[in-house]
Amino acid sequence: MNKLNLSVIPGDGIGKEVVPLTLNVLDTLASVHGGVKFEYEKYPWSCEYYLEHGEMMPKDGMAKLHQSDAIYLGAVGNPQLVPDHISLWGLLIKIRRECEQVVNIRPAQYIKGVKSPLAEPNDFDFVVVRENSEGEYSEVGGRIHSGDDEIAIQNAVFTRKASERTIRYAFDLAVKRSGKVTSATKSNGIVHSMPFWDQVFKEVGTEYPNINIESNHIDALCAFLVSKPHHFDVIVASNLFGDILTDLGAAVMGSIGIAPAANINLNGNYPSMFEPVHGSAPDIIGQGIANPIGQLWTAKMMMDHLGLEELGSLLFKAIKETIGEGIKTKDLGGLSTTEEVIDYINAKILTQA
Ligand code: ATP
Numbered sequence: 001m002n003k004l005n006l007s008v009i010p011g012d013g014i015g016k017e018v019v020p021l022t023l024n025v026l027d028t029l030a031s032v033h034g035g036v037k038f039e040y041e042k043y044p045w046s047c048e049y050y051l052e053h054g055e056m057m058p059k060d061g062m063a064k065l066h067q068s069d070a071i072y073l074g075a076v077g078n079p080q081l082v083p084d085h086i087s088l089w090g091l092l093i094k095i096r097r098e099c100e101q102v103v104n105i106r107p108a109q110y111i112k113g114v115k116s117p118l119a120e121p122n123d124f125d126f127v128v129v130r131e132n133s134e135g136e137y138s139e140v141g142g143r144i145h146s147g148d149d150e151i152a153i154q155n156a157v158f159t160r161k162a163s164e165r166t167i168r169y170a171f172d173l174a175v176k177r178s179g180k181v182t183s184a185t186k187s188n189g190i191v192h193s194m195p196f197w198d199q200v201f202k203e204v205g206t207e208y209p210n211i212n213i214e215s216n217h218i219d220a221l222c223a224f225l226v227s228k229p230h231h232f233d234v235i236v237a238s239n240l241f242g243d244i245l246t247d248l249g250a251a252v253m254g255s256i257g258i259a260p261a262a263n264i265n266l267n268g269n270y271p272s273m274f275e276p277v278h279g280s281a282p283d284i285i286g287q288g289i290a291n292p293i294g295q296l297w298t299a300k301m302m303m304d305h306l307g308l309e310e311l312g313s314l315l316f317k318a319i320k321e322t323i324g325e326g327i328k329t330k331d332l333g334g335l336s337t338t339e340e341v342i343d344y345i346n347a348k349i350l351t352q353a
């Protein structure tokens with residue numbers, strides 16, 4: 001029996017409602033597989049934990065996470081209880097950094113039954129690979145002078161190491177998919193970092209002669225994601241550009257409640273972390289209507305990452321069929337509760353296995 005140790009952090013708000021229910025789905029998947037068992041270490045780290053303990057997670061928390069095969073997270077943050085900069089930096093960003101999760105992955109796909117705002121969604125299916133450790137979000141810079149002369153300077157940091165590993169990840173992913181990588185650039189306006197990024201992209205590209213490559217300026221790329229999203233397969237982007245593209249990806253899909261994300265540790269020295277794109281959604285807490293699909297699609301990514309692609313595919317098929325058959329929560333225009341969606345998906349997995 002292959003035992004996999006998962007660190008489970010439901011976090012705040014709807015994360016606490018959705019995560020425990022999705023663990024039932026993981027157990028169902030394990031039962032149909034037969035040869036795998038998920039063991040959960042559950043951690044209550046959240047804003048409420050902070051109010052009680054004065055910290056988002058205990059001092060020895062990180063060492064515990066390091067022991068696990070993957071981290072399965074719900075949502076972090078509840079600005080009514082704790083300011084976001086404390087909750088995010090004290091837990092989410094801390095884990096991303098200390099577990100060296102240097103690449104962020106977000107797929108976007110047209111799902112039948114989810115109303116995309118696009119007139120002709122045309123079956124798009126793309127993945128954004130975002131550099132997650134440096135770039136435009138650097139702490140280099142400062143402010144000088146005051147009054148009318150005041151100046152703020154923000155430097156972007158692009159290392160060869162980080163650019164290369166992100167771009168290489170994108171190419172490796174494209175090998176497993178339909179074989180195309182689009183790079184987000186802006187070398188017509190940003191004269192140091194972006195030509196460098198383009199150069200690294202080209203260099204790494206020569207190692208993958210069978211992959212089609214193209215570069216689009218970020219402004220045009222944003223427009224194309226709306227006008228022809230089906231054109232794209234893997235998109236690789238710097239930290240800021242990736243941030244913009246991934247929100248756009250969730251928007252063209254039609255709902256933030258279904259979008260998944262993964263923070264990947266590339267060396268395997270620390271675990272990767274899987275979290276839905278949505279936040280804690282305090283406005284719908286306690287109503288039983290939180291959409292569990294974002295969390296479940298996140299679980300699918302975790303299965304794939306753990307080498308359980310068969311279970312990942314089974315789960316994803318069940319998710320798509322469930323939505324297609326109209327079993328949807330309110331945010332998708334349906335009438336089902338969180339639990340009804342979970343029950344339906346569990347039943348689907350059992351009948352299809
Ligand atoms: P954060 O501050 O972490 O972004 P948030 O409360 O702003 O958290 P978002 O994820 O940004 O939450 O979501 C915005 C709104 O979308 C929520 O307030 C909620 O109404 C809706 N929403 C988000 N996720 C879901 C979900 N899983 N199911 C149903 N509705 C959701």
Ligand code: MG
Pocket residue numbers: 279
């Ligand atoms: Mg928000």
